[in-house]
Amino acid sequence: MGVKAFVRSNKGVVVTREGEELLAFARNLLEQADNMKEHFGAGNKLTEEQQWAKLKLVKEIAEEVWDS
Numbered sequence: 001m002g003v004k005a006f007v008r009s010n011k012g013v014v015v016t017r018e019g020e021e022l023l024a025f026a027r028n029l030l031e032q033a034d035n036m037k038e039h040f041g042a043g044n045k046l047t048e049e050q051q052w053a054k055l056k057l058v059k060e061i062a063e064e065v066w067d068s
Helices: 017-040 050-065
Strands: 006-009 014-015
Touching: 006 017, 014 017
Parallel strands: none
Antiparallel strands: 006 014
């Protein structure tokens, strides 16, 4: 990805500014994944038709997020 997340030296490892931004982005993605799990439910029994409808909605949301 072309990001230098850490700088190593004989004194240890330091997180770069880009590393901090990458970490914040990763945390945001994990939070979004947790929110989607809560919103769409996990482990509930659905018919095949309901499962396909759920997947379609997840796809639409992902496309909307990634296109913005």
